[in-house]
Amino acid sequence: MKNLLSMEHLTNEEILHILDRAQAFEHGEQPQVARSYNVANLFFEPSTRTKTSFEMAERRVGCTVIPFDAGFSSALKGETMYDTVKTLEMIGMDVVVIRAKEDEYYNELLEGIECAVINAGDGAGQHPSQSLLDLYTIRKEFGTFENLNITIVGDITHSRVAKSNATALTRLGANVRFLCPEEWAGDFEAAHSWDEVLEDSDVIMLLRIQHERHAVSKNFSKDSYHDEFGLTPAREKQMKREAIIMHPAPVNRGVEIADELVECERSRIFQQVQNGVYARMAILETILKGRK
Amino acid sequence: MKNLLSMEHLTNEEILHILDRAQAFEHGEQPQVARSYNVANLFFEPSTRTKTSFEMAERRVGCTVIPFDAGFSSALKGETMYDTVKTLEMIGMDVVVIRAKEDEYYNELLEGIECAVINAGDGAGQHPSQSLLDLYTIRKEFGTFENLNITIVGDITHSRVAKSNATALTRLGANVRFLCPEEWAGDFEAAHSWDEVLEDSDVIMLLRIQHERHAVSKNFSKDSYHDEFGLTPAREKQMKREAIIMHPAPVNRGVEIADELVECERSRIFQQVQNGVYARMAILETILKGRK
Amino acid sequence: MKNLLSMEHLTNEEILHILDRAQAFEHGEQPQVARSYNVANLFFEPSTRTKTSFEMAERRVGCTVIPFDAGFSSALKGETMYDTVKTLEMIGMDVVVIRAKEDEYYNELLEGIECAVINAGDGAGQHPSQSLLDLYTIRKEFGTFENLNITIVGDITHSRVAKSNATALTRLGANVRFLCPEEWAGDFEAAHSWDEVLEDSDVIMLLRIQHERHAVSKNFSKDSYHDEFGLTPAREKQMKREAIIMHPAPVNRGVEIADELVECERSRIFQQVQNGVYARMAILETILKGRK
Known part of the structure; x- marks a missing residue:
């Protein structure tokens, strides 16, 4: 699994694997990742719980989180999503987590981007x-x-x-x-x-x-x-x-x-909120294990 | 001491204990906390020095600080303070530091919230x-x-x-x-x-x-x-x-x-600013030592 | 080198030293710094790549980065740049990285400030x-x-x-x-x-x-x-x-x-973006090695 963009892209096996890993984390198992990866969270729409939940999950799988202030970014200067993400990749990100207003904004990231993309909500589209x-x-x-x-x-x-x-x-x-x-x-x-x-x-x-x-x-x-x-x-x-x-x-x-x-x-x-951290740890682990 | 909400809640002994610990930190002693705790800083009003001072003190007592952008949060969607804080607790926060416009906003956090609350200023109320x-x-x-x-x-x-x-x-x-x-x-x-x-x-x-x-x-x-x-x-x-x-x-x-x-x-x-980091380290240590 | 404010202040030797260190980092060498230093990034103008690049470089030289939200700071309350930076110094910063609208804003920081200042762009001035x-x-x-x-x-x-x-x-x-x-x-x-x-x-x-x-x-x-x-x-x-x-x-x-x-x-x-992290690591190492 390189990216997580839409539930429609996941097989039942991939879904059940993520749920199994979430359960393992809830029971105290440690995430299995090779090293500390770099992550940035690009939230172009407000969201307390999703962003904070990812921030926590990222730390729990040992990531280094590089702050990115979407409300204060070059997107304001008209930069394309591709150029913003490519820039973050060149700065060293392994993963970007994105919430954006546009449905399927991620289509312009399917080619030419090597860092992993996790969709944290696209317009009226998906929120996997x-x-x-x-x-x-x-x-x-x-x-x-x-x-x-x-x-x-x-x-x-x-x-x-x-x-x-x-x-x-x-x-x-x-x-x-x-x-x-x-x-x-x-x-x-x-x-x-x-x-x-x-x-x-x-x-x-x-x-x-x-x-x-x-x-x-x-x-x-x-x-x-x-x-x-x-x-x-x-x-x-x-x-x-x-x-x-x-x-x-x-x-x-x-x-x-x-x-x-x-x-x-x-x-x-409120248990859903707690479960969200385990689910996001499982998503991150699954994606990071697929990277060289 | 579970929370720090108002000077009126502190006994003279509690005050003097915090001052003693601040002095110990100024003299180079290390904070005594059992593990790395998770903290979020919820600043619904602008403040350079208080927020940055807490950010520094939190790191010096070994906390993991999870960023929270109040200007971009679900509070904008009308979420109650209770629901925001309960959400952060379920995500894994041990402590939340809050500055808010409403006098005694913390009254709605007295029941049902298990994470510690530190009042960093409430309206025209207190700033302990x-x-x-x-x-x-x-x-x-x-x-x-x-x-x-x-x-x-x-x-x-x-x-x-x-x-x-x-x-x-x-x-x-x-x-x-x-x-x-x-x-x-x-x-x-x-x-x-x-x-x-x-x-x-x-x-x-x-x-x-x-x-x-x-x-x-x-x-x-x-x-x-x-x-x-x-x-x-x-x-x-x-x-x-x-x-x-x-x-x-x-x-x-x-x-x-x-x-x-x-x-x-x-x-x-300017010495007050420096002393602020020691005082906040002492507040955090005192509260964290009281947690299981 | 105490500060980096303008290319006009650097000798050719200083420039070439920084380029040599950037090259060493690109080839995998580790930065040589004595301890973990505290840094804050004060961006009073939007900038994805410069801020994020500094954030990454700071972590790669082992700094502790204390978040500073310029859009939400006491500068809004009319605080002078000197007072803002002096405050951050008293809170414990070793380095501040600043982008500001005013040409040569740094002139008011030349006396009385002990933390290092890195100019990340001043108005229509320099961007070293x-x-x-x-x-x-x-x-x-x-x-x-x-x-x-x-x-x-x-x-x-x-x-x-x-x-x-x-x-x-x-x-x-x-x-x-x-x-x-x-x-x-x-x-x-x-x-x-x-x-x-x-x-x-x-x-x-x-x-x-x-x-x-x-x-x-x-x-x-x-x-x-x-x-x-x-x-x-x-x-x-x-x-x-x-x-x-x-x-x-x-x-x-x-x-x-x-x-x-x-x-x-x-x-x-895009290679420039990648090179930016190495160059900023070299700037930080050079400045930090000059501090006691």
């Missing part, structure tokens, strides 16, 4: 490291993906997480369903009421309402979204006994999920 | 690490706080430094007085002329005029403030033989203090 | 580390500077690179010429057509068109600049057999140089 941590969280809970009912709730068409997860979970044997207001379904087949999906879901995966992208919607205030599509205490009580709640965070408390459910017993929201 | 370095500077000079006349000059009601210091110095036996224009005194009893305080002060502690918060004042230009309340060369000559000048910096040269006095013999302004 | 990496690139290619025809193309009067390089290359025996539109020549004697300089140049050193500073010019669009002063494939074919192309980057592809020439055989543009 988030997907891998979600998969790790689900497998840790249920031991398998086969026949699990997994319901993804929210703005599916604009969500990197929804796409990355739907692709991978389906391939791994899960039954993925969507729940969202009609106007958000796009080309996806989706339920429009909790009644259709609440009681038989093993995993309810809530998506963040992107206030940044659109103000909930023309037809919904935050409150009415919560009433119709939010996970309320009443709905939580109707969930299957072993079912879990996931959310990629940051959470809009009181919108996607009731404030008091964020840390309830079924919630894996 | 600055206070501890000021106390260290004074004790280094005089060996005691008992019966010292300490005059704090400037915008007392809006100053974190004034509040943190007045609390602690009084408890430790010093005689704290204030000097400021009448309109700035608020509920404090304050002198309004240098004549009342200049000649018997052991310490003159100048506060920064917060141009950011108010343009000196309705009644004062920079020049007229300097004339009436600034420390001028003529006033410096009237100070007691052993008296010292302090300022938390950054200094407005020619406003709070005449340009040529900033590095005069009595000035401890 | 870029100059040293350019010199290293040229010497690596030709083994000497004597009698080389070096043509610098672009906005000479506003270019730090042009000034730093012209000074040094001339002293080292090269024949430096300029090519630019008439209106940009200022006091420099310059050619205004490729015909005068193309065929006998050993080095063509393109300068970046500073969109940030002026919109190409009153008389030129990007396209017409490219037609008249850009390096086109047709012109590249007329260059001497061994001649090379240089550019400090970031490149405006299709303006200073045709897109397809950026990585052509003669181009040293």
